[in-house]
Amino acid sequence: xxxxxxxxxxxxxxxxxxxxxxxxxxxxxxxxxxxxxxxxxxxxxxxxxxxxxxxxxxxxxxxxxxxxxxxxxxxxxxxxxxxxxxxxxxxxxxxxxxxxxxxxxxxxxxxxxxxxxxxxxxxxxxxxxxxxxxxxxxxxxxxxxxxxxxxxxxxxxxxxxxxxxxxxxxxxxxxxxxxxxxxxxxxxxxxxxxxxxxxxxxxxxxxxxxxxxxxxxxxxxxxxxxxxxxxxxxxxxxxxxxxxxxxxxxxxxxxxxxxxxxxxxxxxxxxxxxxxxxxxxxx
Amino acid sequence: xxxxxxxxxxxxxxxxxxxxxxxxxxxxxxxxxxxxxxxxxxxxxxxxxxxxxxxxxxxxxxxxxxxxxxxxxxxxxxxxxxxxxxxxxxxxxxxxxxxxxxxxxxxxxxxxxxxxxxxxxxxxxxxxxxxxxxxxxxxxxxxxxxxxxxxxxxxxxxxxxxxxxxxxxxxxxxxxxxxxxxxxxxxxxxxxxxxxxxxxxxxxxxxxxxxxxxxxxxxxxxxxxxxxxxxxxxxxxxxxxxxxxxxxxxxxxxxxxxxxxxxxxxxxxxxxxxxxxxxxx
Amino acid sequence: xxxxxxxxxxxxxxxxxxxxxxxxxxxxxxxxxxxxxxxxxxxxxxxxxxxxxxxxxxxxxxxxxxxxxxxxxxxxxxxxxxxxxxxxxxxxxxxxxxxxxxxxxxxxxxxxxxxxxxxxxxxxxxxxxxxxxxxxxxxxxxxxxxxxxxxxxxxxxxxxxxxxxxxxxxxxxxxxxxxxxxxxxxxxxxxxxxxxxxxxxxxxxxxxxxxxxxxxxxxxxxxxxxxxxxxxxxxxxxxxxxxxxxxxxxxxxxxxxxxxxxxxxxxxxxxxxxxxxxxxxxxxxxxxxxxxxxxx
Ligand SMILES: Nc1ncnc2c1ncn2[C@@H]1O[C@H](COP(=O)(O)OP(=O)(O)O)[C@@H](O)[C@H]1O
Ligand SMILES: [Mg+2]
Numbered sequence: 001x002x003x004x005x006x007x008x009x010x011x012x013x014x015x016x017x018x019x020x021x022x023x024x025x026x027x028x029x030x031x032x033x034x035x036x037x038x039x040x041x042x043x044x045x046x047x048x049x050x051x052x053x054x055x056x057x058x059x060x061x062x063x064x065x066x067x068x069x070x071x072x073x074x075x076x077x078x079x080x081x082x083x084x085x086x087x088x089x090x091x092x093x094x095x096x097x098x099x100x101x102x103x104x105x106x107x108x109x110x111x112x113x114x115x116x117x118x119x120x121x122x123x124x125x126x127x128x129x130x131x132x133x134x135x136x137x138x139x140x141x142x143x144x145x146x147x148x149x150x151x152x153x154x155x156x157x158x159x160x161x162x163x164x165x166x167x168x169x170x171x172x173x174x175x176x177x178x179x180x181x182x183x184x185x186x187x188x189x190x191x192x193x194x195x196x197x198x199x200x201x202x203x204x205x206x207x208x209x210x211x212x213x214x215x216x217x218x219x220x221x222x223x224x225x226x227x228x229x230x231x232x233x234x235x236x237x238x239x240x241x242x243x244x245x246x247x248x249x250x251x252x253x254x255x256x257x258x259x260x261x262x263x264x265x266x267x268x269x270x271x272x273x274x275x276x277x278x279x280x281x282x283x
Numbered sequence: 284x285x286x287x288x289x290x291x292x293x294x295x296x297x298x299x300x301x302x303x304x305x306x307x308x309x310x311x312x313x314x315x316x317x318x319x320x321x322x323x324x325x326x327x328x329x330x331x332x333x334x335x336x337x338x339x340x341x342x343x344x345x346x347x348x349x350x351x352x353x354x355x356x357x358x359x360x361x362x363x364x365x366x367x368x369x370x371x372x373x374x375x376x377x378x379x380x381x382x383x384x385x386x387x388x389x390x391x392x393x394x395x396x397x398x399x400x401x402x403x404x405x406x407x408x409x410x411x412x413x414x415x416x417x418x419x420x421x422x423x424x425x426x427x428x429x430x431x432x433x434x435x436x437x438x439x440x441x442x443x444x445x446x447x448x449x450x451x452x453x454x455x456x457x458x459x460x461x462x463x464x465x466x467x468x469x470x471x472x473x474x475x476x477x478x479x480x481x482x483x484x485x486x487x488x489x490x491x492x493x494x495x496x497x498x499x500x501x502x503x504x505x506x507x508x509x510x511x512x513x514x515x516x517x518x519x520x521x522x523x524x525x526x527x528x529x530x531x532x533x534x535x536x537x538x539x540x541x542x543x544x545x546x547x548x549x550x551x552x553x554x555x556x557x558x559x560x561x562x563x564x
Numbered sequence: 565x566x567x568x569x570x571x572x573x574x575x576x577x578x579x580x581x582x583x584x585x586x587x588x589x590x591x592x593x594x595x596x597x598x599x600x601x602x603x604x605x606x607x608x609x610x611x612x613x614x615x616x617x618x619x620x621x622x623x624x625x626x627x628x629x630x631x632x633x634x635x636x637x638x639x640x641x642x643x644x645x646x647x648x649x650x651x652x653x654x655x656x657x658x659x660x661x662x663x664x665x666x667x668x669x670x671x672x673x674x675x676x677x678x679x680x681x682x683x684x685x686x687x688x689x690x691x692x693x694x695x696x697x698x699x700x701x702x703x704x705x706x707x708x709x710x711x712x713x714x715x716x717x718x719x720x721x722x723x724x725x726x727x728x729x730x731x732x733x734x735x736x737x738x739x740x741x742x743x744x745x746x747x748x749x750x751x752x753x754x755x756x757x758x759x760x761x762x763x764x765x766x767x768x769x770x771x772x773x774x775x776x777x778x779x780x781x782x783x784x785x786x787x788x789x790x791x792x793x794x795x796x797x798x799x800x801x802x803x804x805x806x807x808x809x810x811x812x813x814x815x816x817x818x819x820x821x822x823x824x825x826x827x828x829x830x831x832x833x834x835x836x837x838x839x840x841x842x843x844x845x846x847x848x849x850x851x852x853x854x855x856x857x858x859x860x
Binding site: 356379380391447449450451452453455456457458459461463467468471 | 589668697706707708717719
């Protein structure tokens with residue numbers, strides 16, 4: 001009996017360590033595969049190189065880094081106001097019963113597969129942009145809108161929780177003083193919920209920068225630094241997914257190196273999110 | 284006086300703005316769902332579901348992709364669910380806040396933040412090449428399992444923590460061991476919450492493309508074992524749409540995906556509410 | 565005393581593991597109890613069931629029991645009385661080592677049950693908890709049927725045979741004076757019972773594992789006067805066969821129940837005497853203040 005208990009405990013411990021084990025394996029394998037080419041090309045050349053021409057052995061991923069930043073910032077411009085607006089409405093304004101239905105509906109957006117988002121972008125958004133705003137349609141703008149919608153559930157859900165976590169007394173106190181709801185939200189709730197909202201933004205950025213299939217379908221994927229929001233763009237993730245199918249040798253390694261850079265960016269965002277969640281941004 | 288009136292007008296205006304944001308968001312959801320169903324549902328016939336594609340998917344059905352999706356996602360859940368629940372049990376019942384628990388949490392949290400394309404790269408390097416499992420159901424499932432593990436850990440942990448401490452105390456006070464308490468007094472009450480988490484993880488798995496395309500392959504054959512390559516529905520959809528093979532069949536495939544995802548989410552919602560209702564007895 | 569953090573894995577399982585040394589096989593069941601009885605029967609006279617020596621209990625840095633020394637006789641009904649926060653629950657938790665489960669707790673001193681230190685090496689904690697049953701302050705039932713609630717403990721001890729389980733359940737329910745009220749609906753969810761019935765069900769649940777000591781932590785705090793009286797009557801029946809420790813904050817209840825009363829205040833044992841004595845001529849001013857309602 002005691003022996004059995006001990007065995008079970010050890011088994012559970014070992015099982016529970018599998019997540020960290022997988023994380024370690026991911027880091028080891030991606031870095032092992034990706035770093036040689038970075039060393040060979042030279043890390044500054046790799047990161048700051050403006051030309052990606054695998055057939056000629058030229059591997060510079062600056063266009064993709066810039067591309068990822070463009071579309072991520074764009075996604076925030078689209079998704080943050082919309083998501084935060086949703087969260088405020090659902091947490092503070094909607095009747096409780098409406099909130100019960102609407103919040104799961106917003107979260108359902110997270111369940112829709114990214115290829116479906118990409119596809120809708122491809123058949124609806126891209127032609128729309130091409131016809132109305134000009135350019136090829138495959139663009140920073142199309143990517144930003146698609147990603148902005150995709151991060152809506154993340155931003156809404158986390159901001160909602162942050163708003164709900166503000167003690168009720170704050171709210172009641174303000175309203176008792178005769179403040180309107182918007183005054184209460186603006187002057188008390190948003191400041192109090194700020195760390196949570198910032199965490200929502202960072203996590204939303206993480207989702208946007210890591211998204212692959214949806215962006216591929218609407219971004220145009222040209223390996224040049226975009227000069228306008230109507231220009232095509234290629235992100236780090238697309239770079240990997242587009243060329244993995246046929247890459248070999250140095251080229252394949254360069255794709256893993258792209259993964260390394262992506263991984264580092266995500267790790268920094270995760271650290272930031274953790275740091276913010278620990279409440280260190282509130283002041 | 285006027286200040287007060289201004290504030291009230293502003294309050295009304297902002298309420299309108301936030302309501303508009305919500306309506307727009309929900310509208311987008313409805314638009315996406317309706318658009319896909321409208322364009323694709325008429326393609327979905329029994330033959331479409333039960334026949335193999337011909338001419339790379341230009342004609343015929345999506346049967347192998349359905350099999351591939353069920354095989355990869357099902358196996359991934361079979362792997363991830365026990366591991367995830369065991370992790371949650373360890374974190375809640377076997378350790379207090381400690382270096383080990385922090386390490387485990389660090390692992391799951393960071394795993395949750397890794398983009399699926401990185402999982403795809405890793406799965407390709409590790410399972411397909413290094414372990415020499417090739418493009419196969421098992422490679423895809425292991426990769427997907429790693430990806431959905433954090434979701435299962437988090438939802439299971441929440442469900443287990445929601446079980447009243449009193450149940451544990453009663454069980455221990457009767458002379459039960461830790462494991463007996465876990466299986467007898469804790470897990471039964473946590474099952475609905477755990478199931479909800481698993482259902483959501485299934486939904487994530489079914490819709491996943493980037494992690495699966497480089498690990499399970501894109502073969503249109505019917506697999507004979509878990510070591511055979513398959514093509515999942517989203518991968519099939521992606522190939523049809525991106526390579527412009529058949530928009531008609533792409534819409535049909537997307538409609539199938541959307542219906543399945545909707546059913547899964549409604550199922551999860553239902554399981555969660557049942558959970559809430561049951562705990563009020 | 566350093567803050568020895570008792571992690572559940574270590575406190576329970578690791579120490580229990582040592583007892584296994586030299587014991588071939590791990591036949592479930594009575595290993596622990598024979599250990600406990602066999603090992604050194606220190607100084608304790610035969611009619612002392614529990615002997616508490618300089619017991620200190622810490623929640624982190626907070627000292628909730630400040631050196632308690634006290635004996636509890638076999639088949640005694642001892643009432644622990646004191647205001648809320650005086651350490652009554654903590655005392656019970658340290659007697660069956662339920663305190664081990666709380667993060668950051670630590671213990672010093674000794675608790676001898678049948679002469680054997682329950683914090684010493686080689687103690688089977690699960691078996692100890694079976695021998696020292698505990699009924700909690702608020703009636704809580706496990707979310708299952710009445711029958712399954714009572715059968716929970718016996719089943720975990722490996723009793724599977726239906727007829728035997730039926731018998732144990734019936735006996736326990738009879739002993740808890742609940743049988744007549746529930747015998748026709750044993751399959752009902754236990755949550756449908758009234759508060760008083762749930763509390764008697766809790767007692768039946770404890771009786772079903774054949775304990776030697778029964779501890780009741782303010783068992784009537786959530787109950788109406790009639791249910792309270794029934795539980796108090798039940799105590800007198802229990803004490804025929806078990807050693808009973810009752811915790812209450814209510815001096816009237818302590819007086820009604822009789823037996824010895826130990827008055828606790830701020831983690832200290834102020835005084836202990838038979839109910840008749842303590843309520844007529846308390847030795848300590850604090851006891852007098854408490855029973856006359858000056859505080860608490
Ligand atoms: N889980 C706990 N963590 C920290 N302190 C506790 C805990 N339980 C009880 N205490 C503290 O220990 C002291 C004694 O509590 P307790 O034994 O519950 O008293 P009683 O049962 O007499 O009301 C109190 O000061 C209480 O705040
Ligand atoms: Mg108490």
